[in-house]
Every structure is written in C-alpha cells, then in structure tokens.
C-alpha cells in the first residue's frame with residue numbers, strides 16, 4: 001500500500017509506532033521498522049542525551065530501515081535539555097522526529113537545519129493547523145480514545161479525522177483506538193494517510209516490558225481506562241488499577257484546588273515500576289480504550305502483516321463487494 005505517509009518516510013506500510021515512555025526502546029522500534037512500519041524510540045525515556053545516542057546506535061545495529069525518535073514536551077518535575085537531545089538525534093543520523101505535547105515551534109529551526117522530517121502529534125484541528133504553519137511535514141491526529149494525553153477537547157476520531165482532512169494540506173495519520181485492518185481502512189476512508197498505534201504495540205512479543213503488562217492488556221476491556229489529571233489540564237488516559245483508584249479519590253477530595261504535588265506518589269516514577277518490575281497497581285500509566293480490541297500477544301511482524309492483510313481484504317472484498325452487489329455477505333473481519 002502506498003500513501004503520502006509511506007512516501008514521506010520511505011516505509012513499506014502506513015503504520016507508525018508512537019513514542020511510549022519505558023516501552024519505546026530500540027528493540028520495539030527496530031522490530032516495527034523491520035516489519036515495514038516506522039518504529040520510534042522514546043527520547044526522554046533515556047535519562048540523558050548521551051544515553052539516547054547509545055539507544056539510537058543500538059537501534060541502528062538492529063535495523064537498516066528508517067526509524068524515528070519521539071520528543072515529548074509536557075509539564076514535568078524537571079525540564080529536560082531538549083537542544084542536547086536534538087543534537088544526539090542529529091548526530092545519530094536519525095531523520096524523523098515525532099514531537100508531542102506542546103508545540104515544537106522553538107525547536108523547528110534546529111530540526112529542519114538537520115534535515116529532519118517532523119511529525120507532530122496533536123489532539124485538535126487548530127493544533128494540527130499550527131503544526132502545518134510552523135513547517136511540520138505531517139501530523140499524527142490523536143483522538144479522545146487515545147492512550148496517553150488526549151488533550152482537553154474530548155473529540156473522538158470519528159469527528160476529528162474528517163475535520164482534520166477538511167482543513168490540512170500536509171499528510172496525517174490517525175492515532176488513538178487503532179488496532180487492526182478495520183482501523184486502518186476506516187482511517188483511510190476518513191482522509192488519513194495511515195495509522196499510529198501505541199497501546200496495541202505494547203502487547204507484542206518484542207515490546208521490552210514485563211509480561212504482567214502484556215497480560216493486563218489482554219485481560220482488560222474497553223471499559224477499563226480512566227482519565228486522570230483533568231483538573232490540572234494535563235489529562236491522561238490510563239489503565240485502571242489500585243494506584244489510579246487512589247489518585248481519583250485524591251482528585252475528588254481536592255477538586256479544583258488539586259496540585260501536581262498532591263498526586264506525586266501516583267504519577268511520578270510509575271513507569272519503571274510497571275514496565276520493568278510488573279507492579280500493575282503502582283499508579284498512572286497510559287493505556288487507550290483500544291485495549292478492548294487486544295486479545296493476543298503476537299510478534300510485531302505478525303501484527304503488522306495481519307493489519308495489512310485484513311485491510312486489503314476489507315477493501316477488495318467487503319467494500320468493493322458493496323459496489324458490485326456481493327458485499328452483503330462479506331465478513332467484517334477477513335482475518336480472525
């Protein structure tokens with residue numbers, strides 16, 4: 001399949017693995033890129049720019065295909081040295097950066113001077129248009145369903161994607177709620193040029209996280225995510241667990257006077273406890289509603305091949321079948 005996104009990034013399939021804290025290590029990024037998608041190393045999981053440089057080198061040892069690095073600009077307890085991270089990306093020869101959180105405007109000159117293609121992940125049409133204006137090459141449009149930070153507008157992809165398609169000139173991928181060939185075909189139908197998956201990639205063999213995390217994703221349903229930190233306007237969609245229940249209780253007690261310090265224990269330092277030690281009740285970690293569509297732990301290649309085969313069958317059989325009169329009996333899922 002060729003789309004504006006496969007052409008822009010020089011990849012085989014229009015599937016991107018979004019940056020994920022403590023998940024997006026070289027192993028996962030390389031597996032996604034080797035399977036024909038675009039793998040992304042999560043920059044800030046590496047505690048220093050020097051460690052990011054090593055992670056990039058490790059990824060390069062595992063794949064000769066294009067891969068990217070995610071740079072997230074979110075409120076944090078201590079601000080990271082972004083220019084040094086960008087230098088590590090440039091010197092590591094990485095030519096694709098996924099930015100997320102606040103606008104990457106102040107770093108665009110440095111990224112563009114290094115010949116880097118920038119895909120900015122954002123949760124609204126107005127932020128997407130801003131990304132286009134400041135010179136981003138593409139955007140990842142992240143609907144309300146998404147794991148992580150869905151913003152504060154609460155617009156799901158069924159509305160957000162066609163709205164983005166009506167306004168944007170640069171290519172975009174649909175992000176949030178994507179799991180299979182049905183997601184890809186629906187996104188293409190709504191004007192996107194590919195998909196970005198987060199949560200679905202965590203439940204793969206190569207994702208370098210504790211087995212408890214993968215099992216929890218298989219067991220959870222679409223009813224098991226919660227929104228936290230709304231009062232701080234830093235909303236995050238997370239998987240429900242005991243730590244998240246405590247967090248929500250504190251949020252109820254504090255109401256509008258909530259401060260980040262009030263929930264420090266439930267949000268700070270949680271990722272290593274969950275992803276490395278498998279402590280599933282440690283607190284808030286990102287997870288999308290798409291968890292309800294995750295029923296297995298395939299290899300990354302099995303997953304990507306399945307998405308592409310299923311998408312092709314839906315287009316060729318079910319959709320064209322509707323037009324030539326044979327579609328009424330076509331299964332909604334070509335591949336079980």
Ligand SMILES: Cc1cc2nc3c(=O)[nH]c(=O)nc-3n(C[C@H](O)[C@H](O)[C@H](O)COP(=O)(O)O)c2cc1C
Nearest residue numbers: 018019020021100146147148176177198199286288
């Ligand atoms: C465990 C986890 C950690 C994430 N960490 C980050 C991150 O550090 N930076 C970022 O830009 N997005 C992060 N995301 C968001 C993903 O890149 C992606 O946009 C999102 O998962 C898409 O929604 P989905 O989970 O429904 O596929 C994270 C998502 C998950 C599931």
